[in-house]
Amino acid sequence: MRLIHRIAATLGGAALTLSAWAQTTLPGPVVSTQWLADNLANVQVIEIRNDPKSFTSEPEVVTTKDGKKQLEEFGGHIPGSRLFVAKELRTQREINGNKVSYMLPERAAFEKVMQAVGVLADKPIVLVPEGQKIADYNDAARLYILLKSYADTPVAMLEGGMVAWLLEGRPWSKEAPATLASTWRATADRLARYVADSPDVAAAMEKKDVQLVDPRATAMYLGIFKRDYVYAYGHIPGARNVPLDTLYVTRGGVIRLLKPEVYRAVFQAQGVDPTKPLITYCNSGNDSSLPWFIASEILGNAQARNYDGSLHQWTLEKRAMNAPVPAAM
Structure with a gap:
């Protein structure tokens, strides 16, 4: 009987979680750091990094003489976020006899990458660029294209990226991401x-x-x-x-x-x-x-x-x- 109660409680908790996900509507293709902070429990955050080591390194933010925050060392991540390494956005293909580099991955390959990242199906996604240079936003937009092409999961981009998050003094972590059983599948092909x-x-x-x-x-x-x-x-x-x-x-x-x-x-x-x-x-x-x-x-x-x-x-x-x-x- 106790086991039944525990199973029922677990299923009930999962149902509440799924309900919270379903009720979370992204306000548009771009979200603010404040919106993300307020809705962090009901979305999954994917951070796109060129240097994966930065995900588990400690950031350094200093206060200048005029009282402004300045990022001296980039690092860390939003607690609970998943790591997507930017090199996975590019692959080589042979097209009409030419070896073409820097191409988007095809559907099956992208599905494997997303599953390795630990992405869940249906839960809204917020993409977080590093935010140190405009190329970081291009990386996030490239991943956005893939998500729009291969799935129906709601997706948005964080305005200001991780740099804004850190300079605003919001919580960060340097813990390695836990291994998650992914439920994400490439259910569409709108490339x-x-x-x-x-x-x-x-x-x-x-x-x-x-x-x-x-x-x-x-x-x-x-x-x-x-x-x-x-x-x-x-x-x-x-x-x-x-x-x-x-x-x-x-x-x-x-x-x-x-x-x-x-x-x-x-x-x-x-x-x-x-x-x-x-x-x-x-x-x-x-x-x-x-x-x-x-x-x-x-x-x-x-x-x-x-x-x-x-x-x-x-x-x-x-x-x-x-x-x-x-x-x-």
């Missing part, structure tokens, strides 16, 4: 809805019915210099330049995203209509992930996609490029 390929981009270039958005530094867009894994200078003909440094501000040592109306104005000022079909691209598909997130999720453009292979694949395939300025020698 083509969010991700464009080379033929999509070629059609957009030729028909001019889909806008091409290039968020790289203007010097790369113009053809002054390039990355070594991109094999031609300049940009895809017809693309508009919306540099990443126009899409955020830094306040008090924290990278902050902008308001929707500011993003609309930035896109429009650069000749892009954020309400019409568009494809973002960069050198490898990573730096264009946040601009996609802004267009698709913050501005609600359901016709926004990110070109996964980007210029690495495009130039491997020897497709057309426009370089209006001679390369620096």
Whole structure:
């Protein structure tokens, strides 16, 4: 009889927990540190790190002479969060005889990674970038694309990232994540809805019915210099330049995203209509992930996609490029 009572109590507790998850509605694609602190028990936090050692190292926050908090050493994590190592966002694939690097993992491979991380099915997810540089937000947006493509679990991104959390004096841990039995499964396959390929981009270039958005530094867009894994200078003909440094501000040592109306104005000022079909691209598909997130999720453009292979694949395939300025020698 006691055993029955214990089982009933356990099941009752699980039901209450599931009910709490079900009642937790993410306020949008971006959540604040205060919202996360208030709802921490009812969401699962996934932190994206380039250096997994930072997850279990101790952060150091100091107070400057003028009374401001300053992060001297990055480390630690939000208590109970799960660790996702950023390198799992990129893999190599063979496409039409070319070995294309930096590609998103395919469905089955991504499912294995998420299960190893210990992600649960159905419980809302908040993605936490490191927040030390804008590339961290691109990593989080790239993982967001995968979650939107392969599952129906509600997902949002933490504005300000882990840096904001630490500078606000919120609780952190350096304990290694406990091993959890994952219930997460890749139950959908909507990759083509969010991700464009080379033929999509070629059609957009030729028909001019889909806008091409290039968020790289203007010097790369113009053809002054390039990355070594991109094999031609300049940009895809017809693309508009919306540099990443126009899409955020830094306040008090924290990278902050902008308001929707500011993003609309930035896109429009650069000749892009954020309400019409568009494809973002960069050198490898990573730096264009946040601009996609802004267009698709913050501005609600359901016709926004990110070109996964980007210029690495495009130039491997020897497709057309426009370089209006001679390369620096």
